[in-house]
Amino acid sequence: xxxxxxxxxxxxxxxxxxxxxxxxxxxxxxxxxxxxxxxxxxxxxxxxxxxxxxxxxxxxxxxxxxxxxxxxxxxxxxxxxxxxxxxxxxxxxxxxxxxxxxxxxxxxxxxxxxxxxxxxxxxxxxxxxxxxxxxxxxxxxxxxxxxxxxxxxxxxxxxxxxxxxxxxxxxxxxxxxxxxxxxxxxxxxxxxxxxxxxxxxxxxxxxxxxxxxxxxxxxxxxxxxxxxxxxxxxxxxxxxxxxxxxxxxxxxxxxxxxxxxxxxxxxxxxxxxxxxxxxxxxxxxxxxxxxxxxxxxxxxxxxxxxxxxxxxxxxxxxxxxxxxxxxxxxxxxxxxxxxxxxxxxxxx
Amino acid sequence: xxxxxxxxxxxxxxxxxxxxxxxxxxxxxxxxxxxxxxxxxxxxxxxxxxxxxxxxxxxxxxxxxxxxxxxxxxxxxxx
Numbered sequence: 001x002x003x004x005x006x007x008x009x010x011x012x013x014x015x016x017x018x019x020x021x022x023x024x025x026x027x028x029x030x031x032x033x034x035x036x037x038x039x040x041x042x043x044x045x046x047x048x049x050x051x052x053x054x055x056x057x058x059x060x061x062x063x064x065x066x067x068x069x070x071x072x073x074x075x076x077x078x079x080x081x082x083x084x085x086x087x088x089x090x091x092x093x094x095x096x097x098x099x100x101x102x103x104x105x106x107x108x109x110x111x112x113x114x115x116x117x118x119x120x121x122x123x124x125x126x127x128x129x130x131x132x133x134x135x136x137x138x139x140x141x142x143x144x145x146x147x148x149x150x151x152x153x154x155x156x157x158x159x160x161x162x163x164x165x166x167x168x169x170x171x172x173x174x175x176x177x178x179x180x181x182x183x184x185x186x187x188x189x190x191x192x193x194x195x196x197x198x199x200x201x202x203x204x205x206x207x208x209x210x211x212x213x214x215x216x217x218x219x220x221x222x223x224x225x226x227x228x229x230x231x232x233x234x235x236x237x238x239x240x241x242x243x244x245x246x247x248x249x250x251x252x253x254x255x256x257x258x259x260x261x262x263x264x265x266x267x268x269x270x271x272x273x274x275x276x277x278x279x280x281x282x283x284x285x286x287x288x289x290x291x292x293x294x295x296x297x298x299x300x301x302x303x304x305x306x307x308x309x310x311x312x313x314x315x316x317x318x319x320x321x322x323x324x325x326x327x328x329x330x331x332x333x334x335x336x337x338x339x340x341x342x343x344x345x346x347x348x
Numbered sequence: 349x350x351x352x353x354x355x356x357x358x359x360x361x362x363x364x365x366x367x368x369x370x371x372x373x374x375x376x377x378x379x380x381x382x383x384x385x386x387x388x389x390x391x392x393x394x395x396x397x398x399x400x401x402x403x404x405x406x407x408x409x410x411x412x413x414x415x416x417x418x419x420x421x422x423x424x425x426x427x
Contacts, residue, residue: 102408115403129385143384147407150395152388 002111003104003266004255004321011270011323016051018295019303023054026301029069033301036061052272052281056291056304059248062089070094070299081247089248097299101251104296108253108266109148112241113207119174120149121167121206123183123192125156138184145182145209155183155191162195171201181208185242186216189227196235204236211243215330224327228260244328248302252294254326262314262325269294271326273313274306287312287329308332351420351427354397359413362386362393375412398425 006014027034027044037043042055061067064087068075074094081089093101128139146152153170157163170179181203183192188210196203208231214223222230224242231237242256244263254263254271265271272281273288282288290311297303310329319325349357356371363381365371376382382390391407394400394416400423402410410416421427 106404106408110404115405117402117404117407140384143388146388148404150392150401 003107003268004111004264004323006267007322008316008324011265011267012051014267015270015293015295016048019051019054019293020048022295022298022303025298026069026303030067030301032065032067033069051270051293054304056306057301058306059089059246059308062091062248062300062302063087066090066092067302068092068300070097079247079250091247091250091302092300093250094299097297100296100298104251104266104268105144105253106147108255109145109209112239112255112258113148113180113209117148117150118178118180118207119151119153119170120146120180120182121153121155121170121192122146122149123155123181123188123210125158125160126154127156127158127160130158141184141211142182149180149182155195162191164195164199167192167195167201168199171203175202175205178205178207181206181237183208183210184212185210185214185227186212189217189220189222193231193235196237202236203231204238206237207239207241208237209241209243211245213328213330224256224260246292246307248305249292249294249297251296252292254292257320257325259320261319262327264319264321264325265323268296271311271313271324273311273326276332284313284315289332290326290328351425352417355394355413355417355420358393358397359390362390372413376410394420398423400425 023037024044027037036057037055040055048054070092075092076095076098077093079091079093122142124138124142128142151174153166155162155167157166181188181192188208195201228240231240239258240256240260242263244254245252252266252269254265254269256263270293272291272293273286274280274291275282276289287310290307290309292305292307294303308331310332311326312329313324313326315325317323352372359365359371359374363386365379365381369379374382376387387410391402391410395402398420400420402419406419410419
């Protein structure tokens with residue numbers, strides 16, 4: 001089973017009516033969202049020819065507004081983002097939404113790791129979980145991935161030091177068959193790559209899933225291509241999938257294809273890159289601000305969101321999987337990110 | 349021991365349940381011990397006790413004591 005099947009024309013045709021329906025659902029269920037739509041000039045009953053024409057919200061709004069489409073007594077869980085400035089997004093899920101997001105994350109990941117739980121190497125420290133009631137966002141991310149593995153083994157010890165013996169013993173038990181590796185991109189590079197190179201460890205049966213961006217590796221001149229090339233060359237690890245996702249569109253994971261070459265969109269999703277001056281969609285190859293689109297959010301109006309990330313679409317229906325192929329280029333400068341949402345803040 | 353008795357013991361042990369918890373009616377996240385971290389411990393303990401391997405979907409579906417019971421029956425564990 002795979003969730004990466006729809007070419008761009010089919011995707012657009014399938015997503016448009018679903019997103020229109022979701023927009024009306026949220027308008028009816030969330031007075032605050034209804035006010036935003038009115039202020040944006042999107043009255044009920046307006047017709048849309050393309051997904052790109054639908055009204056989107058800047059992701060920052062979830063930091064300042066309670067945007068939810070379920071009654072208080074149906075809130076099952078409230079997810080919060082890690083904010084660099086102390087502000088956090090609050091995302092409200094009912095039971096159905098919590099279940100759907102878990103299932104879709106799982107179906108997406110199973111595209112590249114299969115349905116069996118594989119032995120799992122975590123490029124992180126067990127100390128993440130010593131304070132049980134106060135996981136960091138990082139801890140929550142690691143825990144979410146642990147469902148996909150078994151015999152979870154941490155690369156770092158309780159004092160955050162690389163633990164070559166733990167890794168060696170894991171590889172002795174499982175290294176001759178497919179195993180899973182998960183970590184944040186910079187930690188995977190700083191700890192696993194360096195450790196494997198130094199100790200000449202064979203990771204050729206590994207499947208690495210990583211996320212978190214390249215900013216912390218910029219001073220080492222490591223980008224995605226270099227990361228893939230050196231892991232393959234020094235450790236034999238070739239099954240590598242970067243991913244991109246955010247708490248505001250929980251359940252949606254944009255996943256790097258098997259040959260690198262960019263991130264792809266699961267069938268229930270899409271991306272649009274926009275010009276920050278005009279908000280028009282930019283042509284393939286032109287960088288801009290990334291809008292993310294998902295049909296999953298029903299409990300909060302997060303189906304059409306403008307992120308604070310810059311990105312570029314490399315191609316459409318021309319890669320290993322169908323649909324758009326894109327990369328994230330980094331965060332927008334702060335002032336620019338603020339500017340994106342000022343109009344909306346005023347309207348709300 | 350019956351499947352139910354063994355499973356009850358696994359739940360109590362893996363989740364470190366206090367006395368008096370109605371184990372057989374327990375659902376995921378009913379109590380603080382059965383959170384996502386407790387879930388990992390519980391799954392590993394069930395696999396050890398019954399000699400089974402749960403796949404990813406089963407780990408996600410395992411949302412109550414009763415579901416776990418049915419799942420183990422489905423995997424051919426003797427009553």
